[in-house]
Amino acid sequence: MSFNTFGRLFQVTTWGESHGPALGATVDGCPPGVALTEDDIQPWLDARKPGQNKYTTQRREPDQVEILSGTFEGKTTGTPIQLMIRNTDQRSKDYGDIVQKFRPGHADITYYQKYGIRDHRGGGRSSARETATRVAAGGIARKVLADILPHLKIRGAMVQMGATAINRDAWDWDIIRDNPFWCPDATTAETWANELDALRKSGNSVGAIIEVQAAGVPAGLGAPVYAKFDSDLACALMTINAVKGVEIGAGMSAAMLTGVDNADEISMGETGPEFSSNHAGGVLGGITTGQDIIARFAVKPTSSILSTRKTITISGENTEIVTKGRHDPCVGIRAVPVGEAMLACTILDHYLLHRGQIGENQGRIG
Numbered sequence: 001m002s003f004n005t006f007g008r009l010f011q012v013t014t015w016g017e018s019h020g021p022a023l024g025a026t027v028d029g030c031p032p033g034v035a036l037t038e039d040d041i042q043p044w045l046d047a048r049k050p051g052q053n054k055y056t057t058q059r060r061e062p063d064q065v066e067i068l069s070g071t072f073e074g075k076t077t078g079t080p081i082q083l084m085i086r087n088t089d090q091r092s093k094d095y096g097d098i099v100q101k102f103r104p105g106h107a108d109i110t111y112y113q114k115y116g117i118r119d120h121r122g123g124g125r126s127s128a129r130e131t132a133t134r135v136a137a138g139g140i141a142r143k144v145l146a147d148i149l150p151h152l153k154i155r156g157a158m159v160q161m162g163a164t165a166i167n168r169d170a171w172d173w174d175i176i177r178d179n180p181f182w183c184p185d186a187t188t189a190e191t192w193a194n195e196l197d198a199l200r201k202s203g204n205s206v207g208a209i210i211e212v213q214a215a216g217v218p219a220g221l222g223a224p225v226y227a228k229f230d231s232d233l234a235c236a237l238m239t240i241n242a243v244k245g246v247e248i249g250a251g252m253s254a255a256m257l258t259g260v261d262n263a264d265e266i267s268m269g270e271t272g273p274e275f276s277s278n279h280a281g282g283v284l285g286g287i288t289t290g291q292d293i294i295a296r297f298a299v300k301p302t303s304s305i306l307s308t309r310k311t312i313t314i315s316g317e318n319t320e321i322v323t324k325g326r327h328d329p330c331v332g333i334r335a336v337p338v339g340e341a342m343l344a345c346t347i348l349d350h351y352l353l354h355r356g357q358i359g360e361n362q363g364r365i366g
Helices: 038-048 092-098 108-115 128-148 173-178 186-201 229-238 251-256 331-357
Strands: 011-016 022-028 065-069 081-086 153-161 208-215 243-248 266-269 272-275 293-299 309-312 318-321
Touching: 011 128, 022 128, 038 065, 038 128, 038 331, 081 128, 128 331, 153 173, 153 186, 153 331, 173 186, 208 331, 229 243, 229 293, 229 331, 243 251, 293 331
Parallel strands: none
Antiparallel strands: 011 022, 022 081, 065 081, 153 208, 208 293, 243 293, 266 272, 309 318
């Protein structure tokens, strides 16, 4: 299986399976001299780990990260950083009934069609468990960015679950961690709790939309054609397991606007250009404007459900399947830290690319 690496200068290669002994990431291109220990990475993994409330999978994993290489005396050396997270609570026997069957909505059938072999234990590489490695790598990216862009702030929220969206006028970042949904709207969080309780008890699942934002991103990151910042960010978010759609700024809603409504008017402020709005999501022509980066991604319903579904066997026979095991009724709940991590990695990668090509020769206005 090839193509397990993302990034150009800040490169992350992930490895491991959901029910293997461990999974991890090799991070190459991290600048030397950055103070880094496991304690800098662990809080982000703690935010993503399973089993923290009744609305997520009850698989109990400590997700304790280990740094195996790339640091010396608490600082990065510039050599590859090897991260490892051991699996401790696998229950592979839960998947014994699907050895010969393909789960509808899952990657089982496509993996087998491509490789002629698949890891049926929790989905192997197609499992959302793989995202723990991205969050660990994102922890490194965040630490580097804190040194070079101290005013940068990356954060995310779940803005829709199923058909129920938040009231954006009630958005409050301070309550994100006060509810199990990463929801910035307290009233909607209560509604989601009732809706998900019913779905969870019925053995069903539901999708969600996650929004990630970055404030303090400098203007000039990205390139006009094949290395657009927004195209690389969209690609990074689209590679997250279960993601089926990505939009930047106004996204699909831009199709409903007129040119007058969509144009983010520009004026000169005391510290530089200022924009009247941000329909562009902080990116124009593939290059960051200095405004907030805003992106959203849609996560499909968890495919592992208790309802009986029609399927086929490896030998081509029609049959039915019920998926057992421990699964998220809404996998989007734990996707917020993953989206933040991919945004952090994309920003750092493009910052390093920009610094290497442009240096101090950037255009000035005013």
